[in-house]
Amino acid sequence: MDTSERHSILIVDDEEIIRDFLSEVLEDYDLTLACDGDEAIEHLKKRAFDLVITDLRMPKVSGEEVVKAASDLRPNTKVMVVSGYSSLKTASDSVAGGACAFLAKPFSIKELFREIDNALEQKQE
Amino acid sequence: MRPSWLISGTSLRLKFAVPISIMVVISTVIMSGYLIDQQSDSIGRELESRAETLIRMIAINAESGVLFESKYELDELLRVLYQFESVEYCRITNTEGVLLSSYGEMGADATEVHDVRLRGRNQAMLVSDYVLCRIHNHLMYVQISPITTEKKQLSRETLGMAAGVDKSLATPTILETIGFIELGMSTRTVDRDITQAKTAAILLTLMVVVTTIIVVVFTVKAVTKSLTELVKATDHISRGDFDTRVKIDQQDEIGHLARTVNRMAESLLQSREEIEKYNRTLEEKIIERTQQLEDAQAQLIQSEKMSAIGQLAAGVAHELNNPLGGILGYAQFTLEKLRKNVPGATTAKEIDAYIRHVRDIENQARRCKTIVQNLLRFSRSSRGVEFEEVDVNRAIKETATFVEHQLQINRVHLDISLAPDLPHIYGNAGQLQQVFTNLIINAMHASGPDSVITVRSKFSPALGEFGGAIELVFSDNGHGIPKENLNKVFEPFFTTKEVGKGTGLGLSVSYGIIKEHGGEITVESEPEMGTTFTIVLPAQESCVQTDNLENKDRQQTS
Numbered sequence: 001m002d003t004s005e006r007h008s009i010l011i012v013d014d015e016e017i018i019r020d021f022l023s024e025v026l027e028d029y030d031l032t033l034a035c036d037g038d039e040a041i042e043h044l045k046k047r048a049f050d051l052v053i054t055d056l057r058m059p060k061v062s063g064e065e066v067v068k069a070a071s072d073l074r075p076n077t078k079v080m081v082v083s084g085y086s087s088l089k090t091a092s093d094s095v096a097g098g099a100c101a102f103l104a105k106p107f108s109i110k111e112l113f114r115e116i117d118n119a120l121e122q123k124q125e
Numbered sequence: 126m127r128p129s130w131l132i133s134g135t136s137l138r139l140k141f142a143v144p145i146s147i148m149v150v151i152s153t154v155i156m157s158g159y160l161i162d163q164q165s166d167s168i169g170r171e172l173e174s175r176a177e178t179l180i181r182m183i184a185i186n187a188e189s190g191v192l193f194e195s196k197y198e199l200d201e202l203l204r205v206l207y208q209f210e211s212v213e214y215c216r217i218t219n220t221e222g223v224l225l226s227s228y229g230e231m232g233a234d235a236t237e238v239h240d241v242r243l244r245g246r247n248q249a250m251l252v253s254d255y256v257l258c259r260i261h262n263h264l265m266y267v268q269i270s271p272i273t274t275e276k277k278q279l280s281r282e283t284l285g286m287a288a289g290v291d292k293s294l295a296t297p298t299i300l301e302t303i304g305f306i307e308l309g310m311s312t313r314t315v316d317r318d319i320t321q322a323k324t325a326a327i328l329l330t331l332m333v334v335v336t337t338i339i340v341v342v343f344t345v346k347a348v349t350k351s352l353t354e355l356v357k358a359t360d361h362i363s364r365g366d367f368d369t370r371v372k373i374d375q376q377d378e379i380g381h382l383a384r385t386v387n388r389m390a391e392s393l394l395q396s397r398e399e400i401e402k403y404n405r406t407l408e409e410k411i412i413e414r415t416q417q418l419e420d421a422q423a424q425l426i427q428s429e430k431m432s433a434i435g436q437l438a439a440g441v442a443h444e445l446n447n448p449l450g451g452i453l454g455y456a457q458f459t460l461e462k463l464r465k466n467v468p469g470a471t472t473a474k475e476i477d478a479y480i481r482h483v484r485d486i487e488n489q490a491r492r493c494k495t496i497v498q499n500l501l502r503f504s505r506s507s508r509g510v511e512f513e514e515v516d517v518n519r520a521i522k523e524t525a526t527f528v529e530h531q532l533q534i535n536r537v538h539l540d541i542s543l544a545p546d547l548p549h550i551y552g553n554a555g556q557l558q559q560v561f562t563n564l565i566i567n568a569m570h571a572s573g574p575d576s577v578i579t580v581r582s583k584f585s586p587a588l589g590e591f592g593g594a595i596e597l598v599f600s601d602n603g604h605g606i607p608k609e610n611l612n613k614v615f616e617p618f619f620t621t622k623e624v625g626k627g628t629g630l631g632l633s634v635s636y637g638i639i640k641e642h643g644g645e646i647t648v649e650s651e652p653e654m655g656t657t658f659t660i661v662l663p664a665q666e667s668c669v670q671t672d673n674l675e676n677k678d679r680q681q682t683s
Contacts, residue, residue, distance in 0.1 A: 015447045015450075015451075017447065017448065017450075017451035017485060017488075017489055018447060018450055018451060018454075020451075020485070021450070021451050021454040021455055021458070021485075022454075024455075024458065024478075024482075025454065025458055057443060057530055057533045057534060058533070059533060059538075062533070062536070082450075083443075083446075084442060084443040084444075084445070084446030084447050084450065085442060085443045085446070085530065085534075086442075086446070104446070105446040105447060105449065105450035106446055106449040106450040106451075106452065106453040106454070107450065107453070107454070108453065108454075108457055109454060109457045109458055109461065110457075112454075
């Protein structure tokens, strides 16, 4: 990975452990952390990100709204949904809402990187 | 209770013995009186008849003596007469009343009587007469008879007849009284005979009376003995002692009655045994049915719980998947790092990172364990549930973790406000969590997005006989319950949800659980304003004092 062109990723999850883990694993990326949907939207309003990784079920503002806000505010930003509530319906709803990928918790690092790479590739195209 | 002999024995004996004895005595006395009377009459008539015969015999024989006034002849006649029994005196007078002969003492009274009687008679007296008079303090039977002689009556007609004009006509004769014979017979012998007869009759009467009374008393006793036994037996039977049997082996009506009573007791015994048997069967059936009902209820509670768990599955999955995500991620990450590590070249920073990651894994695994434990406690079978001290606040918090995600999906906020000094109660945490889940999920279904469900716990301390209680309030600002449905919400199978969306058992089961905990659950609702369920649970007295400190600690840690 070219570190001079670090991709910016916004991580949105109310679970601290998930935030910590992602920030540890994705330390090579330009990371921004948000612990709920509100905070994420605020970040999106301030700047653009290459990728947003968001949880779905969060207090106050949900992941669906983050997906919607991202596509509204930053149409070029790719959004990847990560959820513990994994069902075909949730996944299809997320994709229909504008997400480019859906990752069910618990996920492996390999899956995570694959989905991130796919998403960033899609963005570059 | 009066003794049985007093009820029937004596009174029955008296009832029988007294009238029978009186009847026998009266009839015997009447009969004896009649017999004595008859006997006296008979003896009197015999005396009269003897006197009549004697006097007639003397009167016939005295005709010549009187006609010729032969004292010797008359004395001889009277001497013979005087020898007869009971003859007190006898005398013969002519028609002028001149005494021609006499024998025996007649006494002054008799003479007077005799004179009085004779003065009343004319000379033509032809038949004998008698008079009963008292002489020397005893009755005397005095018979007077005329002494007659035949006289030929001569007239012209009779003379013609005698000359043979008419041979068919005989010379008529007339009887002429020429004197009187008087016979005084003492009634002393007769009186003695009569007295003897009377004595005999009285003795006989007494004997008959005594015999009758004895016979009657014994007979009545024999009869009433059986009756008393019958009464005793029926008394026992009437008191429910159906094993009693009358031991009378007679071939009469009482024997028949005894056998009937025995048969009755036998059939009563059989009936009672049948009833008891039926009762036992009924009790067994009731126990069996009650068991079936309890089983069915337990199954209902269980199925309702499973339904709630089903509804919570998403929340539980989310709860588990988050820590599992951390665990899996950190494990893979650390493994990868360690694989790439050159032995002996690990920096302290790297080691710190490994320790941190493994600790995170440990913490998240514990979190998973807690979730699974909660789930297990919640899903534990309601059969044979054990009651123990329950921290209601903790049960509410654990319930909240299950439903939180579900609420988030529906964008319903749960506002929990718990009293810090809440005492423990005696109950089953799993069951209570089932109730709380049910109330919260129901509230969620009734509420729209961005609504709030509030859960409050409060402690009402003991006051007098009231031993202190915990009050839990579950409120929502949802669409409420129509008034007509308000009193039906706790009924089984009552639901306003679409078919397949609700079992209609949630509130009914909740109601049963709260009742089992000795508590109350009530509902208030205003359509389009919201619904409030209030649960009151009795506080454990022993828990009221001891758990305050624990609660404070827990509150701080939480």
